[in-house]
Amino acid sequence: MRGGRRIRVRGQVQGVGFRPFVWALARRFGIEGRVSNDAEGVLIEARGADLDAFEAALAAEAPPLARIDAVESAPAEVAGTGFEIAVSGGPGAETRVTPDAATCRDCIDEIGGGGRRAGYAFTNCTNCGPRFSILRGLPYDRAQTTMAPFEMCAACRAEYEDPGDRRFHAQPVACPACGPRLWLERDGAEVPGDAIAQAAEVLRGGGILAVKGLGGFHLACDAENADAVALLRARKHRPAKPFALMAPEARIARHAEVSEAEATLLRDPAAPVVLLARRGDQLAEGLAPGQARLGWMLPYTPLHHLLCDAMGRVLVMTSGNLSGAPQVIGNDEARRSLGDIADAMLMHDREIARRLDDGVERIGARGRMVLRRARGRVPGTLPLPEGLGARQVVAYGGQLKSAICLVKNGQALLSHHMGDLDDALTVEEFGKADADYAALFDHRPEAVAVDLHPDFRSTRHGAARAEAEGLRLIRVQHHHAHMAAALGEAGWRGARA
Ligand SMILES: [Zn+2]
Ligand SMILES: [Zn+2]
Incomplete structure (x- = not known):
């Protein structure tokens, strides 16, 4: 041998x-x-x-x-x-799950082609598609995702089982014969016909459309129509906070300065909202009053590609929520809370297991900066400077723009951005995420780090956990934590004598 x-x-x-x-x-x-x-x-x-x-x-x-x-x-x-x-073995095998990824070139071509997935809004493969947003539990396989109710047809199963196919073991594999279905709804009733064409019609007419996306609902309108933008602001009771925009790259370049690095970031599988300087054709001031930069993202699901293609204009794609509350993810929840804002809803029957906002990033003087770590970047780890992170610690952060950090094996796992803990639903989400990430990372902390502020909801959550589990509680001054986090992210190893 x-x-x-x-x-x-x-x-x-x-x-x-x-x-x-x-x-x-x-x-x-x-x-x-x-x-x-x-x-x-x-x-x-x-x-x-x-x-x-x-x-x-x-x-x-x-x-x-x-x-x-x-x-x-x-x-x-x-x-x-x-x-x-080989069949995977041992404890901990198959437990990893990767972030949701933007639709790949092969799938875009397939949607635009003449095959069985022509125009299909839920096309995906091993190189793209939903992951974390459909995960209900571990290990990551179809039965533990919101794709479980959709039984694969013979053609999809053959792809799933063929190691030479790009859908080999792609858990959310689907087609029009077996997968999720798209429809347009008005006043709670399905409108018969082509959902995408009708949705584009609503947008062209200056209406507001609720769109069920990957990590939650969006509210969409025609960004090139100032009246539609003003209507969305009025109905959402959101006078000034910037709206994110979605368009294909060529269209973005008409309205924004896009450097090579920014174009690369737009095309990243994480498909974040990228802050870009305004230029050229000016869009309505009401999109982001007083801001020199607008937030842009490329369509990142087949549904978005189909909608952008049918519409042919820049879309506002802002988080579908009531001011301050977390993004809506359920169909009934959307009917209840977005019904008064949206003229129609583009719905589907694949459930969203986790709320994941769009991430926000920009290119700064020293490269990529994450302003809001969310869909596409979680779950994921950051390496810590040598000597840090040998012990398992969980940190619960501040009251605003909350997130959780788990440290283990020299790595920091940051949760998705959850928003401000002033809202009861966000607090609920925070507790759920805590349990979730601990399970994902197989995390058993020996210490809990919290903000020094005793009344932050995050501090109270951490202190309660430390007490319940008999863990060491470390209180950290807020600005000290900011500085230490920045140094850690930059890989600073400390002063050398
Ligand atoms: Zn793909
Ligand atoms: Zn199928």
Whole structure:
């Protein structure tokens, strides 16, 4: 038996099509052995003549949503013939879930083509689509997502089971025959006909449309129609807070300055709202009164692509909520709380498991800055400077723009942005997220860090948990926490003597 190698790949390598990618590489390089997921990432046992090239290609050609932190290999005896994708084993295997990702080029082409997914608003594959927003529990497989009620048709199942297909083990795989359905609703009743065409009609007529998206509902209107923008402001009771905009790249460039770095950020699979300087054709001042920059995002789901294409104008896409309250995610909830704001609702029957706002980012003097970590960036970790994060700690942050931070194994896992804790529903969301992230990260803190302010809801939550579980409670002065967080994010290792 020839010697082989045991190759360990660490990073964001689960739920991103990594095992079928390894399988295809192994075929290309004539490698025998197996690949599996476990608690540490992906494990490959490989034997063949071209192991160096195979190993180099693992990092160089990784799938679009993968992030490789390390590839470590050691000599090992590898038995068996052929190359198999092994059943994952051990505790912690298959528990990872990656962030939601914007629709990939292949899926956009498929929606615009003549195949069975032509015009289908829920098209996705291993390289794109919903993940965290549809997750109900772990491990991440279809039965634990809001896709569970949709039984795969034979054609989708064949793709799902074929390692050579880009939908191999893509949990939300769907098509018009078996997947979620889209419709337009007025006054609680479904309007028969083409939902997208009718939704575009509402927008063209200056109306307000509620759109069920990935991490919640949006309120949409024609951003090039000042009256529609004013109507949305009046109905939403939101006099001045900027509205986010959605349009394809070419259309954004008519109204905003887009540098190379900003274009790259717009096209990131996280599809954040990117703050861009105004230029060229001026849009209504009412979109963002007094702001030099407008927030822009590209369409990031098939539904958005279809709507933007049908509309052919810039859309306002602002969070569908009542001022101060969290974004609406349920259909009945939308009918209740957005019914007075929206003239019609673009609805579907795939449930949203988690509220995830759109992320907000910008390019600053030193590169990408995250202003609001949300959809597309969670769950995800930040590496901490060496020497930090050896112990498990949970930190609960301030009262405004709340988020939770879990530290473990030298990494910080930041929760999604949850908004201000003045609102009872947001507080409820905060408690739910706390339990959620602890389970996802398999987190068992030995200490709880809270703001020094005794009356912040986040402080009270942390103090109560510390007391209930007998954990050490650390109170941190607010501005000290801001500074330390900034230093940590920048990787500052401390002064050297
Ligand atoms: Zn795709
Ligand atoms: Zn199907």
